[in-house]
Amino acid sequence: MEQFTGKVWVLGDDIDTDIIIPTEYLALPTVEDMKQYGFSPLRPELAGQIGEGDIIVAGKNFGCGSSREQAPEIIKALKIKCVIAKSFARIFFRNSINNGLLLIENDQIQEHVKEGDVLDVTLGEKIVHHGASYEIQSLPDNLMEIINAGGLVEAMKKRNGVK
Amino acid sequence: MIEKIISRNIGAESVTPGQIVTVNVDRVMIHDIFIPFVAEKFEEMGFTKLWDPDKIVLIYDHMVPASTVDDIRHFKIGDVFAEKYGMKHVHRSDGICHQLMTECGYAKPGNVVFGTDSHTTTYGCVGCFSSGIGYTEMASILGTGEMWVKVPETIKVVVNGKLPDNVSAKDIILKLIGDLRADGATYKALEFSGSTIDEMTVASRMSMSNMAIEAGAKCALFAPDEKTAEYSNVELSDVDWIYGDKDAKYCQTITYNAEDLVPVVACPSQVDKIRDVKEVEGTKLDQVFIGSCTNGRLEDLKAAAEILDGKKVADYVKLIVTPASRKIYQEAAKAGYLTILAKAGAIITQPGCGLCCGRAGGILTDGERILATNNRNFLGRMGTSKVEIYLGSPKTAAASAIAGKIVEA
Missing domain, CATH: 3.30.499.10 (Aconitase, domain 3)
Structure with a gap:
């Protein structure tokens, strides 16, 4: 199983898609152009501070709101390794799988972890924080197939025989 | 349901x-x-x-x-x-x-x-x-x-009785979202029934199904009846298989008595932050918005026109009215609602998403406050992140536009 460590950014409950990327920036031509505005209504400085391999730890209902797929794309473009939340909104969940953004559900770690802490994650098994271990589940097989193909675009390319 | x-879609006997x-x-x-x-x-x-x-x-x-x-x-x-x-x-x-x-x-x-x-x-x-x-x-x-x-589990929502005059479908769905919270129906289907729902127009049901996502729901279903058949131009006998069986299993059942309901608003900046209008009465407003796919239909414009007929929007308030479609715009013009609204001081815009998605038609700045009939009040949705957005029914919106502050209709 894949294992990685990352620095934590802590966000609250109900982080909605207008917070992740406000509508006014959706018409920018690329996700690269948009990513500097990620999370700007809540924490304008955050997008500039996030580093490669960092981890977001949030509360319940992460990604609620609109169907905008730029939300997981921006989180991925900011080079966040994974989002750990108590729960995810359903459209955001699908969009993340389809774009290869890793999501982990866990509802215990939030009360222990502080911003800047480092987490040690073993996929499908556990998260380790300050020596304490938190169990995590793996995703259903049909979703792992999409993720293993590298997202839905790659899965469809394979289906259509595109190299 | x-x-x-x-x-039926996949040709299976049943699914679970x-x-x-x-x-x-x-x-x-x-x-x-x-x-x-x-x-x-x-x-x-x-x-x-x-x-x-x-x-x-x-x-x-x-x-x-x-x-x-x-x-x-x-x-x-x-x-x-x-x-x-x-x-x-x-x-x-x-x-x-x-x-x-x-x-x-x-x-x-x-x-x-x-x-x-x-x-x-x-x-x-x-x-x-x-x-x-x-x-x-x-x-x-x-x-x-x-x-x-x-295949989602289903939450059954039953509403029985006659709604008070100043309470509408919008108030029911806001109340439900407040009770379920923003993630209460995540991955689940909502299914509505009861005498209040039976009496409701398709347009009112639409205001409710529109906002189901604000409780995280995958879908929100109303069993088709004569009104649906007429609206959708289908034979009722072709669609009357769509209903919740008496012995259907639900993961949760929520029941409301219509008579007990009061006008409510969603307060900044979460749709599930529901308060009775009475509790926030007097909150001063800079703008009022009546429109969107939630509440930009003919009955919404009619409700607003009835309240605004012969009245004036408060001097410092901009009332923006956006019909949901060209057809509704034409019907509202024909019925005289647009003239009433214009006389009262409304700014009537072209049909479209307009202000609801914060791209045009009345965006606001820091410290400003709006009461709107659309479906979302998230931070930054209608301008800067320091705009306060309240969500309410067209009736509450119209009455508040006249008063220049949040009031019950």
């Missing part, structure tokens, strides 16, 4: 919640914001033709008419894509996508429909299983006509 729709199935999509909707991304992903995936051009609807609404030069790029990409792949159903300025999908008969009772917008749950008002998806997933449906779904 959702299990029946999915079973939690089961993952592949459904045959009856119709899809793509709007202007996401068409460039759908087009790009579709071709990147290696598709060379659409699974069925007749089943695909493209609607320009979030950016119509263009408010920045870059908006036009979206229309051009959409037009090229539609032409190249032979799409016939393109609406370039007819109104908001969710209004048009049922108004034009694209989403009918018993259908399975997906759209690139979270408020696609709206078509549940006619007993259609409809839900929002992202553009990558939409691109794959355009090529395959299929999508996987997990």
